[in-house]
Amino acid sequence: NAGVTQTPKFQVLKTGQSMTLQCAQDMNHNSMYWYRQDPGMGLRLIYYSASEGTTDKGEVPNGYNVSRLNKREFSLRLESAAPSQTSVYFCASSEEGNPGETQYFGPGTRLLVL
Amino acid sequence: AQKITQTQPGMFVQEKEAVTLDCTYDTSDPSYGLFWYKQPSSGEMIFLIYQGSYDQQNATEGRYSLNFQKARKSANLVISASQLGDSAMYFCAMREGFHAGGTSYGKLTFGQGTILTVHP
Numbered sequence: 629n630a631g632v633t634q635t636p637k638f639q640v641l642k643t644g645q646s647m648t649l650q651c652a653q654d655m656n657h658n659s660m661y662w663y664r665q666d667p668g669m670g671l672r673l674i675y676y677s678a679s680e681g682t683t684d685k686g687e688v689p690n691g692y693n694v695s696r697l698n699k700r701e702f703s704l705r706l707e708s709a710a711p712s713q714t715s716v717y718f719c720a721s722s723e724e725g726n727p728g729e730t731q732y733f734g735p736g737t738r739l740l741v742l
Numbered sequence: 743a744q745k746i747t748q749t750q751p752g753m754f755v756q757e758k759e760a761v762t763l764d765c766t767y768d769t770s771d772p773s774y775g776l777f778w779y780k781q782p783s784s785g786e787m788i789f790l791i792y793q794g795s796y797d798q799q800n801a802t803e804g805r806y807s808l809n810f811q812k813a814r815k816s817a818n819l820v821i822s823a824s825q826l827g828d829s830a831m832y833f834c835a836m837r838e839g840f841h842a843g844g845t846s847y848g849k850l851t852f853g854q855g856t857i858l859t860v861h862p
Contacts, residue, residue: 661849670746670833670852671787686849718787720850729837730777731850733787 630654632734634719640740641709649704649737651719659722660702661686661731662694664715671718677702678724709741745769746836746853754859755824762809763819763856765834771795775837776817777850778808782830790832793817824860831855 635650653660658679663671663686673686677696691713693705702721706713716738720731747766755761767776778790793801793808801808809818821828835850 663850668854670835670854671850672852673849676849716785720787729775730789730792731837732789733779735786738785 632719632721632732634717634734634737636737637735638738640742641706642742643710645709646705646707647709647739648706649717649719649739650701651703651734652701653719653721653732654700655721655723655732656699657721657723657732658699659724660696661720661722662692662702662704663718663720664688664713665718665736666715674704674717706739709739711741713739714741715739744853745851746834748834748853748856750856751854752857752859754861755821757826757860757862758823760820760822761824761858763821763832763834763858765817765819765853767815767817767834767836769815769836769838771838773838776808776810777835777837778806778817778819779833779835780828780830781833781855787833791819821858826860826862829858829860831857 632653661676662674665671672688675694677683680699683694695703716736718736719734722729722731745768774795776793780788791803791806793810800810805822807820833855834853
């Protein structure tokens with residue numbers, strides 16, 4: 629039982645390049661989330677998926693797209709990377725989206741855009 | 743307005759002593775959850791403790807307890823008998839219910855964090 633896994637762990641991109649961050653969970657959770665964490669700050673929600681087949685924007689969605697491939701997998705795509713997207717990206721999941729449910733986080737992907 | 747406020751950028755505590763990390767929140771939703779996460783230098787987010795808005799008693803999990811004062815909208819984390827391994831960044835977060843409005847159903851809103859350093 630691996631929980632939430634993310635690939636890659638580290639990535640360096642040049643401005644304008646594209647990449648996809650992968651996330652998978654094995655807890656049979658319905659809801660999945662993508663957050664970014666900038667230095668010295670808390671996490672901010674980029675996109676979320678309340679259930680398979682649905683996605684919705686969070687607080688900072690510009691420059692990103694997501695795909696809920698199936699119940700387990702939720703990917704985040706940067707179509708044309710910008711230096712402002714240098715951050716640590718966390719994927720998380722929870723059973724549903726109710727207030728009392730814990731979100732479990734992956735280990736994070738450190739992205740540097742030059 | 744900030745939904746989650748952590749006013750202590752950094753805190754220091756002596757090993758084996760207790761420490762309180764402050765968190766205040768702002769919501770008009772009657773149904774919400776409050777969470778504390780620990781982020782060590784390795785970077786992962788570790789769930790510590792949860793308090794529901796309707797819970798009558800303060801949450802406890804081992805050495806962690808949550809001092810929940812609903813009227814004051816505060817949810818302070820108390821760590822008893824601090825250990826060197828407690829040195830980390832600590833985040834308070836809130837999850838609002840369906841009635842909060844907006845589109846970010848179920849999302850966690852995080853504070854800016856408090857860096858805790860435990861001295862031997």
